[in-house]
Amino acid sequence: MTTETIGRRFHHLEVEANERMPECQLVLAPTTAEEAAAVLDAAAEHGLPVLFWGNGSHQGFGHRVETAIVISTERMNRIIEWSPADLTVVAEAGVRIGDLALRLLEENQTAVLPEAPVEATVGGVIASGQSGWGRLRYGPIRDRMLEVVLATGDGRVVRGGAPVVKNVTGYDLPRLATGSFGSLGLISRVALKLWPVGERAATVTVEAADRALAIAYRPLAVIEENGTARVYLTGTSAEVETQTAELSGTAVDGLDWPHPLAGETVLVVRVPAGLTGAATERVPSSWSYQAAFGVGEVRLAGPSEPAADLLATLRDWTATVGGAAVVERAPEALYEKVDPWGEPGPSLELQRRVKAAFDPLGICNPGRLPGKL
Amino acid sequence: MSLADDLAAFLGPGRVKTDPLERHVYARDGGLRTGPVEVIVHPRTTAEVVEIVRTARNHGSPVVARGAGTGLASGAVPTGPAVLVVLTRMDEIHEVDEASRTAWVGPGLINLELSQHIAPLGLHYAPDPSSQSICTIGGNVATNAGGPHCLADGTTVAHVLGIELVTVDGEVVMLGGAAPDPIGLDLRGVVVGSEGTVGVVTRVLVRLTEDAPATRTLLLAFGDTADAAATVSDTVAAGVIPAALEMMDRVMVGLIENWIHAGFPTDAAGVLLAELAGHPAAVEAEAEMLSNIAKANGALSARLAADADEAARWWKGRKGAFGAVAQRAPDYYLHDTVVPRSRLVDILGRVHEIAERHDLEVMNVFHAGDGNLHPLMPFDAAEPGTLERVQAAADEIVTASVEAGGTLSGEHGIGLEKRDLMSLVFSPVDLDAQARLREAFDPVGLFNPDKVLPAGSRCFDYGRPAPAQ
Ligand SMILES: Cc1cc2nc3c(=O)[nH]c(=O)nc-3n(C[C@H](O)[C@H](O)[C@H](O)COP(=O)(O)OP(=O)(O)OC[C@H]3O[C@@H](n4cnc5c(N)ncnc54)[C@H](O)[C@@H]3O)c2cc1C
Numbered sequence: 001m002t003t004e005t006i007g008r009r010f011h012h013l014e015v016e017a018n019e020r021m022p023e024c025q026l027v028l029a030p031t032t033a034e035e036a037a038a039v040l041d042a043a044a045e046h047g048l049p050v051l052f053w054g055n056g057s058h059q060g061f062g063h064r065v066e067t068a069i070v071i072s073t074e075r076m077n078r079i080i081e082w083s084p085a086d087l088t089v090v091a092e093a094g095v096r097i098g099d100l101a102l103r104l105l106e107e108n109q110t111a112v113l114p115e116a117p118v119e120a121t122v123g124g125v126i127a128s129g130q131s132g133w134g135r136l137r138y139g140p141i142r143d144r145m146l147e148v149v150l151a152t153g154d155g156r157v158v159r160g161g162a163p164v165v166k167n168v169t170g171y172d173l174p175r176l177a178t179g180s181f182g183s184l185g186l187i188s189r190v191a192l193k194l195w196p197v198g199e200r201a202a203t204v205t206v207e208a209a210d211r212a213l214a215i216a217y218r219p220l221a222v223i224e225e226n227g228t229a230r231v232y233l234t235g236t237s238a239e240v241e242t243q244t245a246e247l248s249g250t251a252v253d254g255l256d257w258p259h260p261l262a263g264e265t266v267l268v269v270r271v272p273a274g275l276t277g278a279a280t281e282r283v284p285s286s287w288s289y290q291a292a293f294g295v296g297e298v299r300l301a302g303p304s305e306p307a308a309d310l311l312a313t314l315r316d317w318t319a320t321v322g323g324a325a326v327v328e329r330a331p332e333a334l335y336e337k338v339d340p341w342g343e344p345g346p347s348l349e350l351q352r353r354v355k356a357a358f359d360p361l362g363i364c365n366p367g368r369l370p371g372k373l
Numbered sequence: 374m375s376l377a378d379d380l381a382a383f384l385g386p387g388r389v390k391t392d393p394l395e396r397h398v399y400a401r402d403g404g405l406r407t408g409p410v411e412v413i414v415h416p417r418t419t420a421e422v423v424e425i426v427r428t429a430r431n432h433g434s435p436v437v438a439r440g441a442g443t444g445l446a447s448g449a450v451p452t453g454p455a456v457l458v459v460l461t462r463m464d465e466i467h468e469v470d471e472a473s474r475t476a477w478v479g480p481g482l483i484n485l486e487l488s489q490h491i492a493p494l495g496l497h498y499a500p501d502p503s504s505q506s507i508c509t510i511g512g513n514v515a516t517n518a519g520g521p522h523c524l525a526d527g528t529t530v531a532h533v534l535g536i537e538l539v540t541v542d543g544e545v546v547m548l549g550g551a552a553p554d555p556i557g558l559d560l561r562g563v564v565v566g567s568e569g570t571v572g573v574v575t576r577v578l579v580r581l582t583e584d585a586p587a588t589r590t591l592l593l594a595f596g597d598t599a600d601a602a603a604t605v606s607d608t609v610a611a612g613v614i615p616a617a618l619e620m621m622d623r624v625m626v627g628l629i630e631n632w633i634h635a636g637f638p639t640d641a642a643g644v645l646l647a648e649l650a651g652h653p654a655a656v657e658a659e660a661e662m663l664s665n666i667a668k669a670n671g672a673l674s675a676r677l678a679a680d681a682d683e684a685a686r687w688w689k690g691r692k693g694a695f696g697a698v699a700q701r702a703p704d705y706y707l708h709d710t711v712v713p714r715s716r717l718v719d720i721l722g723r724v725h726e727i728a729e730r731h732d733l734e735v736m737n738v739f740h741a742g743d744g745n746l747h748p749l750m751p752f753d754a755a756e757p758g759t760l761e762r763v764q765a766a767a768d769e770i771v772t773a774s775v776e777a778g779g780t781l782s783g784e785h786g787i788g789l790e791k792r793d794l795m796s797l798v799f800s801p802v803d804l805d806a807q808a809r810l811r812e813a814f815d816p817v818g819l820f821n822p823d824k825v826l827p828a829g830s831r832c833f834d835y836g837r838p839a840p841a842q
Contacts, residue, residue, distance in 0.1 A: 274472025
């Protein structure tokens with residue numbers, strides 16, 4: 001009944017549901033943060049849950065959310081301002097990361113967002129805290145976040161940060177929003193810090209990832225994929241050539257990134273960087289994996305059948321070394337068997353209060369976060 | 374029992390200071406204001422901090438954390454009688470994990486001591502405020518401190534992986550850790566830069582950075598500061614991000630030379646100090662490229678440091694700049710605004726015009742590569758009317774920076790100094806959201822009250838009661 005009222009009021013924003021979206025009564029696609037805030041205001045008034053949708057690429061993270069309304073960012077898809085001389089860009093949440101990457105390449109710049117899937121949206125990768133492979137060199141995605149505009153769970157438009165590369169003016173909302181999985185509100189617009197793309201790049205296949213990590217100076221990434229280790233280099237031609245020689249491996253020009261993991265179930269193991277190799281040793285031989293050395297992240301893909309047991313074994317280990325093993329993607333049945341996050345950790349009560357500061361009625365992606373926040 | 378007695382009950386009487394001399398010493402930090410300190414304590418452990426917080430709360434007394442007191446925004450100056458928790462005794466390096474390149478340290482550890490300690494491992498702690506030989510890691514966390522080398526490596530927030538925080542309830546929570554991307558809301562970023570308003574930081578897990586195998590240090594002299602500023606923009610636009618790119622104007626260089634004899638050219642209108650750090654095969658080419666860009670912008674000279682000693686002398690000069698100002702006047706007002714780098718030329722012109730109009734001297738030494746300005750106005754507060762003129766010029770400079778697309782503070786923080794300017798950059802709704810976020814950590818206003826957010830920020834109540842089920 002109440003969803004119908006909202007549907008009538010925001011009829012002009014209504015779009016078709018796509019088949020990957022969870023079941024819901026209404027899909028709205030606002031064009032501005034203000035419109036999104038108006039929808040959230042109405043949803044809050046009626047106590048209706050809202051789920052945010054970019055491209056759906058990262059909806060596999062976290063607890064399943066039952067929703068009445070889906071807010072899609074498909075109409076918030078403009079690159080608002082790009083200042084190559086300042087190495088900053090302001091983009092709306094619905095811009096596809098592939099489109100942004102191509103655009104920035106026109107001036108040899110990058111936001112170091114994930115490389116794939118190209119259809120994923122800027123808002124989606126930020127909300128799910130997904131970093132590009134280049135994080136070994138450039139840091140995680142949160143370090144790119146200069147400014148954020150949120151449409152909050154109580155229907156306000158809140159801006160935090162500023163589109164400058166250095167800032168300590170008030171509380172850091174941009175970093176708080178990163179990895180918040182829509183729990184505070186809709187990330188509507190962001191300003192990102194950019195980096196120049198090196199004049200030359202190479203991918204060097206080497207014997208051992210950990211040894212290569214010790215030899216190479218600030219590579220973009222050192223990735224071991226199913227036993228094969230590769231080092232990704234960029235920089236001046238002279239630097240890439242010399243570093244390639246120092247690594248004494250087989251090199252190809254350009255960045256030959258691993259393909260996204262195929263498989264029904266994808267898990268992510270996060271441990272202190274020095275334990276990346278130890279984490280790969282815990283991957284069952286029937287599973288494929290990609291391990292980011294120097295970062296401490298191993299993604300693994302395999303059949304859903306033994307995933308629950310595997311997750312439990314991995315968590316026994318990560319609990320002892322400090323870290324987590326989480327579900328990135330899985331058949332629905334797995335979410336009924338396991339907690340996709342694991343133990344929520346010691347700051348849950350504080351997190352609950354922080355969420356309430358932005359979403360006092362708990363209508364934004366309710367229950368998605370650890371501890372069903 | 375009095376607050377001091379209650380504190381002494383577990384700290385011992387010798388460790389609770391209330392004598393007037395001590396209170397006078399701690400009434401000021403690196404900023405311009407003073408405030409009433411009631412009791413000073415120097416905890417040695419997290420457990421002691423917990424007891425201090427609980428005791429202060431029972432007495433309704435605010436808690437103000439303090440590191441070395443070098444902050445420039447009066448962030449560690451109480452606005453009313455408060456317990457000043459000085460963390461300098463919690464200065465241990467608890468653990469260094471070489472394989473993961475991290476270290477757990479106490480908040481009272483001096484920034485430079487960390488880098489010295491890990492130097493044999495070929496590692497350093499990247500954020501290097503000019504005050505690094507005296508300021509603390511806890512203070513750096515609370516102000517999200519920057520430094521010359523934050524251009525390529527990012528400010529403190531990019532180097533803090535975990536934080537142990539004593540909360541308003543006297544509980545100890547751990548935020549983040551050595552593994553990447555902690556699950557749940559990432560509250561580390563809220564604590565970094567929060568200027569002591571959300572709790573007391575009692576332990577920090579920092580990221581350590583590998584030393585660059587090669588560095589080249591360049592000194593570029595210009596006949597016009599606009600040419601120096603253009604060189605900065607052109608360098609960034611050409612895709613070169615130096616490890617550091619610092620600018621000093623003629624007045625500043627003169628004072629530094631008088632004091633430190635760094636070897637800077639005193640006849641230039643503007644000097645750029647640049648450091649290129651990286652693989653040997655890269656820094657050579659980048660140094661040449663930067664020299665060429667400088668020459669194309671009319672540089673008078675471009676010199677490469679002959680050796681590590683000369684480079685160290687130049688850096689000593691740069692980092693000693695604020696100290697050198699004391700020759701000119703007893704007081705100075707220092708700004709910390711940030712503008713988009715492409716606006717540097719305009720803003721430097723505006724700053725000079727504003728100072729001239731208010732009959733004030735202004736000098737510049739700043740993190741040009743980040744667009745982080747530090748115009749500095751020396752004055753004598755004893756001269757009647759001067760402080761008012763300085764304040765008026767200061768407000769105009771901040772407004773001009775904001776109009777150029779910038780913001781109030783790049784690294785020193787808001788504290789009291791810039792608190793009432795926050796509405797220049799944030800709407801009432803933005804400020805209310807920040808106030809609520811702070812309330813989520815500290816609903817009773819225990820930690821460093823009156824700082825950062827102007828009075829009346831918490832002004833809306835949009836939250837609705839939940840509808841009846
Ligand atoms: C000569 C000089 C040069 C400087 N150069 C730079 C520079 O290049 N870059 C830069 O960023 N800054 C610079 N500063 C400013 C200052 O050194 C930094 O802000 C520094 O981070 C402050 O550290 P501190 O230990 O002195 O902190 P304090 O001044 O003692 O405290 C600063 C703030 O942090 C809070 N705080 C301190 N410790 C804790 C804790 N453990 N838990 C919670 N809150 C805490 C305080 O309440 C206060 O709000 C300079 C200052 C001077 C005097």
